[in-house]
Amino acid sequence: MDEFTKAGQYVQVQTPNTDPSDPKVSYLAMSCPPDSSSLNFMVKKSDSTSFLFEGGDVKELKVSQPLGNGFGIGENVDGYKFDFPVxxxxxxxxxxxxxxxxxxxxxxxxxxxxxxxxxxxxWGLSNDKYCDKVIKELENDDLNVIPVFSNPMKNERQGYVQNALEEDGIKVPRNTAVFVVGQKGMAEAVKRICEEEGVYGERILSNF
Incomplete structure (x- = not known):
């Protein structure tokens, strides 16, 4: 799909059989790279997405073209805007x-x-239902994944991602870029922690 050019873009999906004058919609971010031949998603069950889990007779699904600008990497991460490379x-x-x-x-x-x-x-989670599979897909020599569980899990990190970040600190803040996806309170807390540690504000990026 030509419109999908940057990681972090998303589509709007209209829930079938809802009032056209007041439709229920969901915003789903793609989980695949932009050069994929098909679009993949990771969907949480909710009132507006339950039809995807229940196997009902959906004859037509209204999906927008990819929206948003994605993560604005550009000069903030890879350019020469700052004296300290990421x-x-x-x-x-x-x-x-x-x-x-x-x-x-x-x-x-x-x-x-x-x-x-x-x-x-x-990665903040309430349980480990599917995290092991995803972590195995992603983790490698260049990426360390730290799951953080809000519910008690034996031998696992407890709490919230912003608290885990604050506890661990940021070793090289001027050489660090941050990408955050989450609810407003979490995102604001992460931004505050990172800026207090010394990360450049322009290097704290979100897809919305």
Whole structure:
């Protein structure tokens, strides 16, 4: 699809059989890289997406073209805007918010491994239902994934991603870029922590 050019883009899906004057819609970010031959998503069950899980007779599904500008990497991460080049990437997301992060990681946009660039991902979850499979797909020598569970899980990190980030600190803030996907409170907390640590504000990026 020609309109899908950047990791972090999304589509609008209209729930079938709803009032046309007041339709229910969902915004779903692609979890695949932009050069994929088909679009993949990670969907959380809700009132507006339950039809995808129930196998009903859906004859027509209204889906928009890819929307948004994706993650604005450009000069903030790869250019010469700052004297300190990015050597480390921080990725923070919760639940199915990993979808646009997965798109980013499976594309070539982050250039992980180039000039020693590494990444750490904090992934907030309530349980480990599907996290092991996704982590195995993504984790490699250049990416360390840290799952953080809001519910008690034996031998696992507890709490919220912003708290885990604050506890761990940022080793090289001036050489770090941050990508965050999550609810407003979480995203604002991450931005505050990163700026207090010394990360350039322009290097704290979101897809919305």
């Amino acid at each position: 050597s480390h990437i921080l990725l923070l997301c919760t639940g199915t918010g990993i979808a646009p992060i997965k798109s980013l990681l499976t594309s070539s946009e982050l250039s992980l491994g180039k000039n020693g660039r590494k990444a750490t991902m904090y």
